[in-house]
Each structure stands twice: as C-alpha cells, then as structure tokens.
Amino acid sequence: KNEVEQSPQNLTAQEGEFITINCSYSVGISALHWLQQHPGGGIVSLFMLSSGKKKHGRLIATINIQEKHSSLHITASHPRDSAVYICAVRRGTSGSRLTFGEGTQLTVNP
Amino acid sequence: GAVVSQHPSRVICKSGTSVKIECRSLDFQATTMFWYRQFPKQSLMLMATSNEGSKATYEQGVEKDKFLINHASLTLSTLTVTSAHPEDSSFYICSASGTGVGQPQHFGDGTRLSIL
Numbered sequence: 365k366n367e368v369e370q371s372p373q374n375l376t377a378q379e380g381e382f383i384t385i386n387c388s389y390s391v392g393i394s395a396l397h398w399l400q401q402h403p404g405g406g407i408v409s410l411f412m413l414s415s416g417k418k419k420h421g422r423l424i425a426t427i428n429i430q431e432k433h434s435s436l437h438i439t440a441s442h443p444r445d446s447a448v449y450i451c452a453v454r455r456g457t458s459g460s461r462l463t464f465g466e467g468t469q470l471t472v473n474p
Numbered sequence: 475g476a477v478v479s480q481h482p483s484r485v486i487c488k489s490g491t492s493v494k495i496e497c498r499s500l501d502f503q504a505t506t507m508f509w510y511r512q513f514p515k516q517s518l519m520l521m522a523t524s525n526e527g528s529k530a531t532y533e534q535g536v537e538k539d540k541f542l543i544n545h546a547s548l549t550l551s552t553l554t555v556t557s558a559h560p561e562d563s564s565f566y567i568c569s570a571s572g573t574g575v576g577q578p579q580h581f582g583d584g585t586r587l588s589i590l
Contacts, residue, residue: 395576395578397578397579399581404583404584405512405565405567405583405584405586406581406582406583406584407567407569407581407584408581409578409579409580409581412576412578412579414576450517450518454579457575459505459506459571459573461508461520461523462508462520462569462579464517464518465517466517467517
C-alpha cells in the first residue's frame with residue numbers, strides 16, 4: 365500500500381464545475397504539498413499545508429491532520445486547469461524528501 | 475517568488491554521449507536539492523538527494539557512476555548522465571528548498587532527454 369494515495373486517478377469535468385481531488389496518507393508528516401504538472405512537464409507548487417485551509421484564487425486546499433487527509437478544490441473550473449495534480453508529503457524538516465501520490469489527471473472540457 | 479531554473483529543457487543526442495543538466499536556485503540558497511526521473515504516465519521517482527559540499531545520497535537501484543551529481547554551491551547542482559544509452563531517455567526534474575523552517579519545495583521545469 366502506498367504511503368500517499370490520491371483519488372480519483374482520472375477526472376473529466378465540464379467547464380464551470382466544482383472539482384475535488386482527495387489525498388490520504390498513512391505516515392506522520394510535517395507538511396503536505398499540492399503540485400500541478402502541465403503536459404510540458406514543469407511542476408508548480410500550488411500549496412504547502414501543515415494545518416487548516418489555504419486559498420489562492422479559485423483553488424482551495426484543506427488538511428485534516430487527525431484523519432490524515434487533504435483535499436484540493438477547484439471552483440469554476442476552466443480548460444486551462446487541465447493538468448496532473450500531485451499530492452506530496454514531507455516527513456521531516458524543510459530539506460527533507462517528499463513522498464508523492466500517483467497523481468490525478470484532470471481534464472476540463474469547454 | 476522563489477524560482478528554480480533547470481537547463482537544458484530538451485536534449486537529443488547520440489548513444490554514448492554524456493549529458494549535463496543544471497539546476498539553479500535563482501533567489502534563495504538551497505542546501506539540499508533533489509533529482510527525480512519520471513517515465514510517461516508515472517509519478518516522480520527520486521534518484522538522489524544532493525547536499526551542498528558533500529556527496530549525494532542515491533536511492534536504491536540508482537547507479538552512482540552512471541548519474542553523477544555535483545552540488546558545488548548553495549545555488550547550483552548538476553546531474554551528469556554518463557555514456558547515455560536509449561534506456562536513459564526520460565524526463566529529469568530537480569527541486570530545491572531554502573533553509574529555515576517551513577520552506578516549500580520549488581521545482582525546475584525539467585529536462586526531456588532523448589538518446590538515439
């Protein structure tokens with residue numbers, strides 16, 4: 365069993381829909397990252413969370429440390445949101461390695 | 475915000491060539507940088523952890539003599555794929571975080587390596 369599991373693996377939505385991607389982990393963590401990888405390959409760090417909730421534009425990330433669960437929400441989705449979204453956890457200090465989920469391929473159709 | 479620059483973005487070369495990939499932190503000092511390999515439709519696979527001024531720590535199954543890592547300064551790490559062969563063709567990406575508490579990791583744009 366992977367230490368970090370994401371669901372769903374693939375998600376297709378219509379433009380404007382509200383989207384949720386889930387991440388569950390089985391280890392103690394110091395922080396959780398949500399990453400976005402576009403088809404070209406580059407990775408953007410969307411959020412780093414250790415508790416609570418963060419919002420940036422149409423993106424919202426929440427984490428429940430007790431339940432070892434995090435969600436990434438996208439409101440009013442747009443075709444440009446189409447990408448792979450990756451959950452990654454860090455177990456130690458800032459210089460520690462990340463453990464990655466398998467990623468969620470999101471496709472938003474116009 | 476913090477930026478990690480990775481060069482080159484794409485390399486196409488003949489079998490037997492050695493290829494060097496650079497990863498630079500542009501506006502912060504990175505004591506530790508990470509090198510990943512990614513196959514199509516798969517997640518990132520950590521190859522090695524690069525520590526400034528010391529030897530890299532390689533993951534199990536990664537050949538140290540094949541993938542040479544140098545981290546000579548707090549802003550630059552290099553990965554050299556020596557005597558590359560077609561099976562080394564892949565997407566390579568680096569990441570780095572600053573020193574201090576609560577620093578996020580920042581990723582380069584990756585290098586797509588194709589060995590003919």
